[in-house]
Amino acid sequence: MTRSRWAAVLLVLGGCGGGESPAHDASAADSAELDAPTDAAIDGPTPVVPTGTNPGFPTPTAITRANQQGPGGWTELGDADWSCLETASTDLPPAGSIALTGTITDFQTGSGVGAAQVTAFPMLTPATSLGAATSSDVASTRGDFAMTVAPLPAGVRRYGFVMEATGYVRSYVVGRYLVPGTAQAIELSPLSQGTANALPAFLGVTRDPSTATALGTMVDCQGHRVSNAVATVSTGSAHAPGVDTYYFSAGSSSLPVRHSQAPVMNKDGVFMVLGVPPLAAAYVQVWGFRTAAELASGTLTLLADAPMIAEAGTYTSVDLTPRRAP
Numbered sequence: 001m002t003r004s005r006w007a008a009v010l011l012v013l014g015g016c017g018g019g020e021s022p023a024h025d026a027s028a029a030d031s032a033e034l035d036a037p038t039d040a041a042i043d044g045p046t047p048v049v050p051t052g053t054n055p056g057f058p059t060p061t062a063i064t065r066a067n068q069q070g071p072g073g074w075t076e077l078g079d080a081d082w083s084c085l086e087t088a089s090t091d092l093p094p095a096g097s098i099a100l101t102g103t104i105t106d107f108q109t110g111s112g113v114g115a116a117q118v119t120a121f122p123m124l125t126p127a128t129s130l131g132a133a134t135s136s137d138v139a140s141t142r143g144d145f146a147m148t149v150a151p152l153p154a155g156v157r158r159y160g161f162v163m164e165a166t167g168y169v170r171s172y173v174v175g176r177y178l179v180p181g182t183a184q185a186i187e188l189s190p191l192s193q194g195t196a197n198a199l200p201a202f203l204g205v206t207r208d209p210s211t212a213t214a215l216g217t218m219v220d221c222q223g224h225r226v227s228n229a230v231a232t233v234s235t236g237s238a239h240a241p242g243v244d245t246y247y248f249s250a251g252s253s254s255l256p257v258r259h260s261q262a263p264v265m266n267k268d269g270v271f272m273v274l275g276v277p278p279l280a281a282a283y284v285q286v287w288g289f290r291t292a293a294e295l296a297s298g299t300l301t302l303l304a305d306a307p308m309i310a311e312a313g314t315y316t317s318v319d320l321t322p323r324r325a326p
Contacts, residue, residue, distance in 0.1 A: 047302035049287065052238040056245030056273075057230045057287075060264050063295050064288040064303070066224035067267040074250050074267035077224060082290045082322060084221035085303065089324040091157035096181025098149040104135045104163060105143055107171075107189040107317075112136075112143025116165035118188060120149045122156045123174060124307045130159070151180065160309070163190040172309045172316040191215075191315040200274055202256050203246055209313045211242070212276040216318045218269040218286045218304060225269030229288035229303060233273045233310070240282055240310070242275045282310040284318050 050057070064080040100120070104113040114137030120130045133147035152159065161173045171190035178184060191213075200207045207213075214233055218226040233240045247262040248254045248270040256272050265271060265286075276282060285305040289295040304320040 048237050049300050050232055050234045050237065050239045050285070052241070054232045054239040054243050054245055056247070056259060056263075056271075057232045057239065058263050059298070059300070060228050060230060060288055060295075062228045062289070063292060064220070064229050064290060065227045065267075066220050066222065067227055067269070068224055069268070073252065074225070076227070076267060080220040080224070080226050080288075080290070081222045082220060082301075082303065084324065085290075085301075085322045086325055089157070089326060091177055092180050094151040094154065094156070094180055096151060098151075098178050098181065099146075099183040100131070100149045100178070100186065101144070101146045101183075102186040102188060103143045104145060104165075105187055105189050106195075107191045108195045112141075113163075113165050113168070113190060114138075114142045116143070116145075116163050116168070116190065118145055118147075118161055118163050120147070121160045121162065122152050123158050123160050124309070126160060126162055126172070126309055135165075149178065161188055162309075163188060165190060167194075168192050169196045170311070170314045172314060174308060174316055174318050175306045175320075189317065196315060199256055199272060203258055205274065208275060210278075211274070211312060212278070212308070212310045212314045212316065214273040214276060214284050214308050214316045214318065216271055216273075216284055216286075216320055218265065218271070218320045219322075221322050225267060226286075226288070226303070227265050227267045227269065229265045229269075229286050231265065231271040231273065231284065231286045233276045233308065234283045234285050234305075235279060236281065236283065240276055240279060242277060243273050244275055245271055245273045247271050276308070276310050278312050279310040282308050284308050284316075284320065286320055 066077045066080045067074050104116040116135040119132040121128050131147040131149040133145040135143050135145040159176045163171045168190045197207050220226050231245050233243050246256045247266050249257050250266040250268040283305045286303045287300045304323050306318050308316040
């Protein structure tokens with residue numbers, strides 16, 4: 001089973017109410033961590049640079065770059081590859097049920113989460129169940145689950161998952177591609193109440209349980225993590241009211257840092273958007289300059305977008321890949 005891409009985001013939360021972090025595996029390249037191919041179809045609004053205010057959405061001062069993790073940390077490889085941007089998606093149309101197995105693991109510790117309820121749904125209708133299961137609470141198999149996932153409705157190519165467990169915030173994973181009619185395995189990681197409170201605490205911010213949080217990563221067409229981009233949650237034409245994006249340190253234990261330390265996306269391509277109000281339609285977006293010409297003209301390009309579930313008190317995880325045509 002492919003490891004969750006969040007396994008590379010290891011949080012040292014002991015001083016903020018979290019548990020013990022696992023050992024960091026710096027030897028795994030980021031491209032090996034992908035759970036889905038780089039072919040997410042365009043599912044959001046027509047590209048318009050959001051109006052309004054998000055303190056974590058400054059104009060970058062450099063073009064986007066590609067990065068890869070190795071034993072010595074993150075290495076910059078060169079310009080990010082956007083050759084697949086807005087080309088045709090290769091997501092296959094719905095066809096047949098899926099025998100799905102997997103593990104529910106804690107976002108921070110990587111330990112299995114027992115007695116967790118997990119439900120699959122078509123993007124973006126979380127009230128529609130396409131399959132459900134409860135993870136094992138037995139020590140030797142804790143967190144493991146199995147379910148039959150029904151085909152997506154016509155016109156929908158990706159699944160969402162929602163997880164609920166004692167001590168955890170309701171956690172969504174969105175935009176997951178499952179090969180139609182094929183048995184496969186995944187890993188899903190909910191966010192504990194302690195970690196949900198600790199993440200903003202690193203920034204000197206108190207979590208507002210009336211809002212939602214988005215956590216994401218960004219890769220280019222080669223699956224390499226992207227730096228020098230900026231992320232937000234948009235309503236389609238404006239930043240969602242009150243949102244603030246933070247980027248991570250890209251260290252051996254990657255932590256969210258203040259704007260003065262990482263004003264734009266770091267080499268690990270990880271970001272967090274706090275303060276997302278309850279919204280009927282919200283989109284996680286990443287913008288940046290692909291070329292020196294775009295930088296010189298100040299023309300930002302929408303590199304990726306994905307709808308999120310903006311419910312009060314919830315967490316949404318999204319692995320962003322370049323924006324593709326339907």
